[in-house]
Amino acid sequence: MEALLACNNNKCVKKEDCLRYKLFLEGAKEFSTNGGNAEKGCKKFVQKDKA
Secondary structure (H helix, E strand, O other): OOOOOEEOOOOOOOHHHEHHHHHHHOOOOOEEOOOOOOOOOOOOOOEOOOO
């Protein structure tokens, strides 16, 4: 299984619920900037655990 690539897009409306953004905040060295914006999330959104 391929590792989940983090995302540094701090403008994305779904960033607070996205596992990719959480990984970036935790210091993931490999990341990209996905296409979410202030009105919508991107197609690479991954729901993070609520726990």
